[in-house]
Amino acid sequence: MxxxxxxxxxxxxxxxxxxxxxxxxxxxxxxxxxxxxxxxxxxxxxxxxxxxxxxxxxxxxxxxxxxxxRSKQRPNDFNGVFDKAKWHFRGEFPDELDIFQGYVHTGFYLTWIIEKGLYDTNGDKFLNSEIEKVRKRETTGAEFFERNLDGVLMDDDLMELGNEFTYNYYEKGKFLKDYSEILLADLPTLYHVQDNWANYEKLLPVFEKRFKKWKKSKKPKWWKFN
The missing domain is CATH 2.20.140.10 (WGR domain)
Known part of the structure; x- marks a missing residue:
């Protein structure tokens, strides 16, 4: 709610x-x-x-x-939580993996959010410095997600534009579809994807394409002005 x-x-x-x-x-x-x-x-x-x-x-x-x-992009019963790492530590999470692997997929998306300027630090100086580390690629988004957000991605963490897109793309499941098609290949689960910049670079053009297409869909068509 x-x-x-x-x-x-x-x-x-x-x-x-x-x-x-x-x-x-x-x-x-x-x-x-x-x-x-x-x-x-x-x-x-x-x-x-x-x-x-x-x-x-x-x-x-x-x-x-x-x-x-009321938000036009998110229903009133959306509780504001896009993802929690602990949700992924149950069920199908492989026993042989370090639990950090549950932060990786959200971390890649969070990196893009930060680079796109869609993360809202609410003026927190410490978070600003931590975000700068991600932008300089001194820290991965997954590491940022674990250390600074306790593995919880909420709408409070994002600018409104970021919230609208994240609900449309991440929350509705298109993100995981793209993630699986691009990075899984012969891997047994999405949790086996390694947290590195090479994998992020593979996802980056897809995120940009999805964002550009979504923004274009938000613009009113010319005939709607008549």
Missing amino acids: RIRLEKKNRVTTDFVEIVIDKEIMNVRQGKVKKTGGPSWGKHCGTKENAILEANKIKQEFIEKKYIEV
Whole structure:
């Protein structure tokens, strides 16, 4: 569950986002197209309590003249989590592999997000320095994902454009289809792909092609202006 509210000012627009992930409620505030802003989380015991708490906070902001807005690209029941490394440590994850291999596929995508300028550090100086390491290829995206995000990729981590594309491409499964076709070859599972820049370079043109095609699909056709 994800709730977003906005309040337009004379120059800027304030926003608040409330995300429910099971019994955890996360709240983030800031200004649209700006970095920074406070964020906090609360363990509410149960998902039902978290929803009640979220609706209470929502009402408080509505009384402050905020208006609820709905994303055109992500449904209201999307909880804001695109992927968690720990989801991949269960079931078919090979026993012989180091668990770091569960971070690799998301890490390649995260590298592209960073290089494309679609990652939102919210003004965090430490994250800015860590991102610079990825851009200089001193650190891989998988290493960044493990060390700095605890293996969780959320919509809070991305700019709005990055969120829309990630929901359309990564969340809906096209990413894994491309990933498998390009890198798996004779490998037994996607977790056997090595975390190196050569493999990232193989994925890069596909990411660019998908992004370009998606952006083009967002533009209104000329006949829609008539």
